[in-house]
Amino acid sequence: MSELKTVGLFAITALAEIVGCYLPYLWLREGKSIWLLVPSALSLVAFVWLLTLHPTAVGRVYAAYGGVYVTMAILWLWAVDGIRPTTWDILGTSVALLGMAIIMFAPRNT
Template identity: 80%
Template sequence: MKIFGLFLITTLAEIIGCYLPYLWLREGKSVWLLVPAALSLAIFAWLLSLHPAAAGRVYAAYGGVYIFMAILWLWAVDGIRPTTWDLVGSGVALVGMAIIMFAPRSV
């Protein structure tokens, strides 16, 4: 559960770091949004380094959590309710993440 929580926080840092420049570029918001965006992306990179598994495995599994969080962001921030297919796809991605991160290994 600790690893999954770390993934959620890491994902949130990345999404915020990417969403703020989107607001500046696409929605005409202040260029000053780039400051917290850069900070959020720096935090994202630092959080990735806290994961206990090998970097490649973390990056692969992280993609599944990112998909799940992006769908939640779609609903919570963009105000668009996910479709059944959005939820099924997110579930499949989370199962893939769990297989990558929690499968038994000899090494």
């Protein structure tokens, strides 16, 4: 799988997870409709399915996915919550993405 496709798949996976967790938050903390749990559940099912699409060892996928999840969460903070990322947020995101790249794209024999 190409690097761009891998990162894109991780980004879509992270978005599915974030939406799946954000919708119950809206119900529990913001008093929104309980019906938000339906698309939330569907989003979390999509999240799990998307994780299965990577052709490498599952432990490696989960470890590397975390770096992209951190990035997507910071972007969500900015786009949805309206909070601009700090320099530290950007630095942390960069470190997380570097870790993801090392885990997923380093040369290996297996």
